[in-house]
Amino acid sequence: MGIWSRKTVEMCAQDVLREDGPRLRRSLGVIDLTSFGVGCTIGAGIFSMTGEAAAHQAGPAVALSFVLASLVCFIAGLCYAEFAAMVPIAGSAYSYAYVTCGEIVAWIVGWCLSLEWLFAASIVAISWSGYVTAALRDIGIQLPQAFTTSPFAVDTAGHLVATGGWIDLPAVLVIVGCTLLLLVGTNASATVNNIIVLAKVVVLSVLVVVGARYIHSENWQPFIPPNTGRFGEFGWSGIARAAGVLFFAYTGFDGVSTLAEEARNPQRTVPLSLFASLFICTVLYVAVSLVITGLVSYSSLNVPDPLYYAVSVSHAPLGTVQLLVGVIAIVGLISVILTSIAGQVRIFFSMSRDGLLPERFGRVGEIRQTPYVAIMITGTVAAVTAGVVPLGLLGELVSMGTLLAFAMVCIGIIVLRRTAPGVPRPFRTPGAPFLPAVGALSCFVLMASLPLDTWIRLVVWIGVGLIVYAGYGRRHSRLRVTSPPFTGSRSKGPSPTGP
Numbered sequence: 207m208g209i210w211s212r213k214t215v216e217m218c219a220q221d222v223l224r225e226d227g228p229r230l231r232r233s234l235g236v237i238d239l240t241s242f243g244v245g246c247t248i249g250a251g252i253f254s255m256t257g258e259a260a261a262h263q264a265g266p267a268v269a270l271s272f273v274l275a276s277l278v279c280f281i282a283g284l285c286y287a288e289f290a291a292m293v294p295i296a297g298s299a300y301s302y303a304y305v306t307c308g309e310i311v312a313w314i315v316g317w318c319l320s321l322e323w324l325f326a327a328s329i330v331a332i333s334w335s336g337y338v339t340a341a342l343r344d345i346g347i348q349l350p351q352a353f354t355t356s357p358f359a360v361d362t363a364g365h366l367v368a369t370g371g372w373i374d375l376p377a378v379l380v381i382v383g384c385t386l387l388l389l390v391g392t393n394a395s396a397t398v399n400n401i402i403v404l405a406k407v408v409v410l411s412v413l414v415v416v417g418a419r420y421i422h423s424e425n426w427q428p429f430i431p432p433n434t435g436r437f438g439e440f441g442w443s444g445i446a447r448a449a450g451v452l453f454f455a456y457t458g459f460d461g462v463s464t465l466a467e468e469a470r471n472p473q474r475t476v477p478l479s480l481f482a483s484l485f486i487c488t489v490l491y492v493a494v495s496l497v498i499t500g501l502v503s504y505s506s507l508n509v510p511d512p513l514y515y516a517v518s519v520s521h522a523p524l525g526t527v528q529l530l531v532g533v534i535a536i537v538g539l540i541s542v543i544l545t546s547i548a549g550q551v552r553i554f555f556s557m558s559r560d561g562l563l564p565e566r567f568g569r570v571g572e573i574r575q576t577p578y579v580a581i582m583i584t585g586t587v588a589a590v591t592a593g594v595v596p597l598g599l600l601g602e603l604v605s606m607g608t609l610l611a612f613a614m615v616c617i618g619i620i621v622l623r624r625t626a627p628g629v630p631r632p633f634r635t636p637g638a639p640f641l642p643a644v645g646a647l648s649c650f651v652l653m654a655s656l657p658l659d660t661w662i663r664l665v666v667w668i669g670v671g672l673i674v675y676a677g678y679g680r681r682h683s684r685l686r687v688t689s690p691p692f693t694g695s696r697s698k699g700p701s702p703t704g705p
Contacts, residue, residue: 210308211685213560215629218293218301234468236475236482238400242545243462243483245403246326248410248490249542251455253535254333256495257512264448265431265440266499269492271448272455276488278652279456281645282612283484284635285619287477290463291633294472298463298549299611301556306618306625309562313679315614316557317671318664321607323550324584326457327381327543328592329600332356334539335376335592337511341532349376359596377592384544385585388551389578399541406538407486409530413513414493420522421500431504438655450652453605455491456484461549473632511535547584554580561686562679602660603667606653610664613649616642 234242260268289302300316339354355371387398433441462479466472469479498507498516509515514535517528555577558568569579591600619635619642635642653661680686 209310209680211683212306212308213304213685215293215305215626218295218305234465234475235470236478239462239465239469239475239479240482240486241400241403242465242548243479244407244486245399245541246461246545246549247456247483247487247542248403248406249330249333249455249539251452251457252410252491252494253337253513253539254511255452255454256491256498257507257509257515259448259452260495260499260504260512261506261508263438263440263444263451265429265444265504266426266496267430267445268448268452268499268504269495270430271445271452272488272491272495274445274449275453275456275652276484276491278449278453278612278645278648279484279488280481281641281648282616283480285615285642285645286463287480287633288619288631288635289615290466290476290480291473292629292631294466294469294476295556298461298466298553299615300553302618303614304560306621307614309683309685310675311614313557313562313675314668314671315611316553316562317668317674318607318610319553320550321604321664321667322457322611323461323546323553324588325591325600325607326454326604327384327546327550327584327588328377328595329454329604330539330542330546331377331381331588331592332374334380334536334543335374337514337532337535337539338376340511340514341536356594356596358594373593375593378589380540381543381547381585381589381592384540384547385581385589387544388548388581388585389576399544402537402541406534406541407490409534409538410490410494413517413527413531414490414497416524416527417497417501417517417520417522420520420524421497423500425500425503438657443655446652447655450609450655451602451605453608453652454602456487457546457604457608461545465548465552467552477633543588547581547588550584550588551577551580554584557679559684561682561684562675564678564682602656603663606656606660606664607667609649609653613646613653616645616649 256268259271260266264271286298286302289305293301293305295301298319300312300319303315304312335354339349342349352370352372353375355369356374357369357371359367359369430442430445431440433439433443437443438447462476462483466476469475494513498513501516501520501522506519507516513531514528517524517531554563554567557563558565558580567580567583568577570577620639622629623638
């Protein structure tokens with residue numbers, strides 16, 4: 207039982223079915239899961255980062271960057287669907303890596319998933335703060351800059367510089383509010399999320415339908431701006447780099463698999479919800495990017511609120527659409543924060559159940575049946591990060607962590623087809639091992655397109671994670687301390703009633 211020890215599919219099933227440990231209530235259907243996927247996917251990626259990608263990397267061809275990123279997501283989604291149907295357990299890529307590649311790889315994947323979920327919540331909260339501050343300024347309310355700005359920023363050389371601000375207080379407060387809502391329970395937060403997601407999809411659809419009438423085709427010329435001579439600055443390399451950066455916009459669609467343990471009939475609902483959420487998001491992303499680059503020149507979109515900006519300066523009669531976009535950006539980003547925290551909590555829950563994190567991360571309330579300790583810890587860390595860490599330091603790092611997790615899931619399908627060929631698979635990834643190999647390679651290519659500084663930060667983050675694993679996880683792993691045969695028993699922890 208070394209660091210390469212693997213769990214079996216049967217062990218994962220015992221974790222879900224056992225009566226003497228923390229359990230999550232199965233209460234979510236296809237609509238809830240699809241809404242969750244759309245809710246935590248359509249966020250800062252489309253509302254904030256699209257403009258920067260168009261202005262500096264891809265031009266109007268940012269739409270192609272979305273298509274490229276979505277193709278990689280689709281292949282990874284096929285692999286996620288096979289795993290989620292086989293092992294309907296909280297933990298997503300972390301749990302799948304534990305089954306296929308061993309404990310140390312699972313730890314690294316789980317640690318990197320924090321980049322996808324925990325820091326994504328912080329990024330979206332920072333973006334939300336920017337929209338709220340701008341909206342209040344438009345109606346004559348000026349919030350003090352010291353309380354709406356991180357104390358640090360990243361300059362063009364990638365260095366941290368002081369801004370004069372103290373804390374981004376609106377970003378902190380919105381995370382605190384979402385954390386409190388999650389403590390109420392999964393059903394309550396799912397209901398709020400469903401309402402917000404419906405409104406978000408409707409408003410973006412209105413933007414596309416109405417805005418398409420006022421597109422100036424000359425703004426699309428040239429559709430793929432010529433490369434400046436540097437990799438990643440326009441041309442096809444710019445499209446690739448923009449796809450890597452905008453992969454952040456797809457952070458969350460895989461979150462459907464983190465809720466597999468709370469899904470009714472997960473073998474059917476999880477795969478359906480994965481593909482439904484990805485399809486909805488891709489159509490909206492491509493359509494919205496085409497419209498905003500058609501309304502104004504792509505070179506002017508390097509602003510924090512590109513959708514709002516494009517509608518407001520296009521000289522088209524889009525006043526009502528502008529108002530709707532402003533409101534939905536503020537309200538819609540809340541659902542992303544909500545679902546990002548929920549996704550991170552499920553990762554912590556699974557890692558705690560395996561002994562790699564302290565038991566308190568897996569404690570489930572007897573009444574609400576939610577992992578309340580993990581929710582409070584996640585919310586606190588996300589709030590502090592949003593309050594003091596600059597946006598520029600987090601965006602590309604989140605994309606890097608997401609791509610790494612997706613690549614490991616694709617590799618895991620190849621491994622498990624060889625090591626456990628007889629395990630029942632309600633859903634099978636087509637074209638294996640070729641298609642999963644293409645998915646993994648595509649993820650690594652997009653990772654390679656990201657700047658060197660992002661790689662350095664990833665290595666540092668993984669290094670810190672390995673120190674934590676060596677200091678705690680390696681010594682407390684249930685897979686190590688449980689004598690074969692594995693029984694899935696646990697001596698401590700509440701025993702809430704089952705679903």
